[in-house]
Amino acid sequence: MAGTTTSASSARSTIGVRCIIVTPETTVLDTRGRFVSLPLFDGQRGVGRGHAPFIGRLGVGEVRITGEQGSGAEQVRSSFIEGGFVEVGQDTVTIITQRAISAATLDAKAARANLEALRTQKATGDEAIAARLQAEEAARAMVRVAERAS
Amino acid sequence: MAKARALDRRRRSVKNIRKITRTMELIATARFKKAMDRSLSARDYTLRLTKILENIASIGTGTGLEHPLLEVRPTKRSAVLVLTGNRGLCGGYNSNIVRQAQAILGQWRSENVGLHTAVSGKRGISALKFRGVPMDERYTTFEDKPEFAAVAPIGRAYLAAYQAGEIDRLDVVYTKFDSIARQSAVTETLLPLKPPEAPRGGQQAAAAPSSASQEYDFYPSAESILEEILPASFLSRLFKCFLDAAVSEQVARMVAMKAASENAGSLIKDLSRRYNRARQSQITGEIMEILGGVEALKK
Numbered sequence: 001m002a003g004t005t006t007s008a009s010s011a012r013s014t015i016g017v018r019c020i021i022v023t024p025e026t027t028v029l030d031t032r033g034r035f036v037s038l039p040l041f042d043g044q045r046g047v048g049r050g051h052a053p054f055i056g057r058l059g060v061g062e063v064r065i066t067g068e069q070g071s072g073a074e075q076v077r078s079s080f081i082e083g084g085f086v087e088v089g090q091d092t093v094t095i096i097t098q099r100a101i102s103a104a105t106l107d108a109k110a111a112r113a114n115l116e117a118l119r120t121q122k123a124t125g126d127e128a129i130a131a132r133l134q135a136e137e138a139a140r141a142m143v144r145v146a147e148r149a150s
Numbered sequence: 151m152a153k154a155r156a157l158d159r160r161r162r163s164v165k166n167i168r169k170i171t172r173t174m175e176l177i178a179t180a181r182f183k184k185a186m187d188r189s190l191s192a193r194d195y196t197l198r199l200t201k202i203l204e205n206i207a208s209i210g211t212g213t214g215l216e217h218p219l220l221e222v223r224p225t226k227r228s229a230v231l232v233l234t235g236n237r238g239l240c241g242g243y244n245s246n247i248v249r250q251a252q253a254i255l256g257q258w259r260s261e262n263v264g265l266h267t268a269v270s271g272k273r274g275i276s277a278l279k280f281r282g283v284p285m286d287e288r289y290t291t292f293e294d295k296p297e298f299a300a301v302a303p304i305g306r307a308y309l310a311a312y313q314a315g316e317i318d319r320l321d322v323v324y325t326k327f328d329s330i331a332r333q334s335a336v337t338e339t340l341l342p343l344k345p346p347e348a349p350r351g352g353q354q355a356a357a358a359p360s361s362a363s364q365e366y367d368f369y370p371s372a373e374s375i376l377e378e379i380l381p382a383s384f385l386s387r388l389f390k391c392f393l394d395a396a397v398s399e400q401v402a403r404m405v406a407m408k409a410a411s412e413n414a415g416s417l418i419k420d421l422s423r424r425y426n427r428a429r430q431s432q433i434t435g436e437i438m439e440i441l442g443g444v445e446a447l448k449k
Contacts, residue, residue, distance in 0.1 A: 026194075027191065054366055055202055084382070085202060087366075096202075098382070
């Protein structure tokens with residue numbers, strides 16, 4: 001079922017899945033790739049061509065687009081996103097998130113320093129603790145993505 | 151005669167002012183284009199969130215959509231957010247907003263509703279301070295490029311306050327951008343949120359297995375997604391208010407400075423005419439004096 005060389009009716013330019021990343025300020029990415037892996041709330045999920053339509057809540061983590069049109073078949077474009085929603089349908093993956101940063105522009109050292117600073121922060125009270133844990137998880141994910149990309 | 155000199159001085163001064171207003175008009179035009187681009191780029195996010203909301207609404211949970219942010223309560227305490235500019239020279243932009251804000255604040259006060267007033271923009275802050283309006287929050291950092299990262303904390307504070315019952319309503323007074331020829335000062339109620347409606351014909355379309363409508367799976371569940379998406383939709387609406395206000399301010403300044411430049415131009419024309427007349431009559435007077443003197447010496 002999976003595979004890029006399907007019937008002759010599918011034109012070269014409509015190969016794979018279309019991946020769009022939208023943030024409140026602008027559309028960050030609109031490209032096509034063979035395979036998209038995205039961080040759903042409970043873990044990574046992969047989407048290939050012909051995936052059943054779904055709407056999901058996203059967690060914090062990495063969006064990986066493999067085999068992007070115009071680059072090598074195993075080339076991966078990685079982006080860090082922070083929460084949001086994903087709509088998958090008709091061979092299009094639309095990621096709607098509040099923050100999206102291309103992994104290539106992430107600074108691993110700065111991300112790690114940020115994580116360390118958060119871990120030493122004090123928080124009292126349920127709400128503050130929950131907020132700090134969330135921020136820590138986001139920072140940890142950012143470090144992961146940054147170090148994987150570098 | 152001194153009159154010609156005075157007119158010339160005035161004319162030079164008006165020419166300098168016209169240089170400034172022309173420059174301000176050009177800068178406002180450039181900033182307007184940038185602000186407009188940012189506003190258009192931001193539209194996609196809101197549209198897609200709305201699409202998901204409509205999808206959830208169309209599947210129709212049995213009990214109807216319920217969420218604390220949709221809950222309509224009797225208004226005991228209302229929050230008002232007023233968006234003005236930091237600078238003047240933009241025509242009626244700031245004064246229209248201040249007038250509108252006073253109207254809504256007066257209305258709430260007359261109904262004995264507690265108020266939480268937040269004002270963004272130095273012009274609004276000083277205008278309301280002059281009118282003795284108590285302000286709970288003041289923001290002066292929003293200029294022509296409002297960023298989502300700066301608006302989000304304000305929005306989240308309102309969400310928390312609404313869910314904790316500290317406020318029962320949020321009204322935003324800002325200048326809505328309809329088109330380049332039309333901007334109007336409006337008051338919009340952002341909280342409580344309006345329940346999302348299924349797209350028209352959604353119920354029938356959902357039954358038909360056509361490619362136009364899709365039966366989506368929801369992970370983890372439609373209710374859980376709804377719970378997260380309503381705050382996100384509110385934040386994007388709040389951000390749009392800030393974007394609209396920024397675009398409208400630039401348009402208002404563009405129009406005001408253009409009018410000022412044109413006024414200055416016609417004033418310069420008038421002054422030039424009067425200056426030339428004064429100068430010529432001065433020369434004529436001097437010639438007459440000389441001729442008179444010559445006549446007197448002849449006799």
